[in-house]
């Protein structure tokens with residue numbers, strides 16, 4: 421059963437997180453941003469990704485990574501709902517990372533000992549190490565570059581991660597990967613288990629997004645079939661693509 425420990429504490433935490441002025445979370449280094457998922461949306465995604473806590477293997481509880489973890493909302497909600505799981509966030513924007521870190525040390529976050537946040541670009545050295553023992557991956561990759569999305573899938577394969585929550589269908593994923601000049605056939609290696617809609621809010625509007633829960637069927641996602649096609653692309657991107665996938 422999903423554990424509801426103290427909804428009041430989490431409501432207060434999210435009220436405080438939502439008070440952070442939009443300017444404070446606008447990126448300084450890419451990674452666009454134009455709204456926030458609702459509290460209920462995070463709950464929906466976590467339940468779809470992790471299922472029923474009663475089914476966790478007691479010797480190997482889930483370790484969940486958020487790639488591009490922002491101010492930590494997904495991680496905070498995760499640790500609130502799933503007391504026995506571990507949550508790890510990787511975020512490259514220093515300001516957003518600092519906000520997550522400050523909340524984590526402020527005693528507002530339930531079950532905070534089960535959460536780690538790291539100031540890390542997923543393309544940089546050290547990411548694979550941070551994904552050690554990770555069993556599930558989530559990314560709200562809105563605004564991320566195609567090469568970031570391809571990199572995420574590559575990392576999941578390398579680390580043997582089995583279940584992921586993303587905001588793209590297979591056709592778009594494949595498109596992203598092509599745009600990034602990366603030959604990457606996700607079609608037979610990702611099995612979509614579930615899709616559902618979640619809600620987002622911005623200053624003056626509400627909107628919906630579709631979430632896709634995938635099982636990774638084949639370790640070959642790790643790189644055997646991954647080729648970086650650097651033909652015809654400019655040299656900074658060429659260098660970047662090489663760095664991202666080696």
Ligand SMILES: C[S@@+](CC[C@H](N)C(=O)[O-])C[C@H]1O[C@@H](n2cnc3c(N)ncnc32)[C@H](O)[C@@H]1O
Nearest residue numbers: 451488489490493511512513540541542560562
């Ligand atoms: C739309 S936000 C999602 C925040 C959080 N995961 C959530 O669901 O509320 C995407 C985040 O990814 C971060 N990001 C983009 N590219 C990244 C990269 N290469 N490495 C690490 N973080 C990245 C952005 O700075 C941004 O905070």
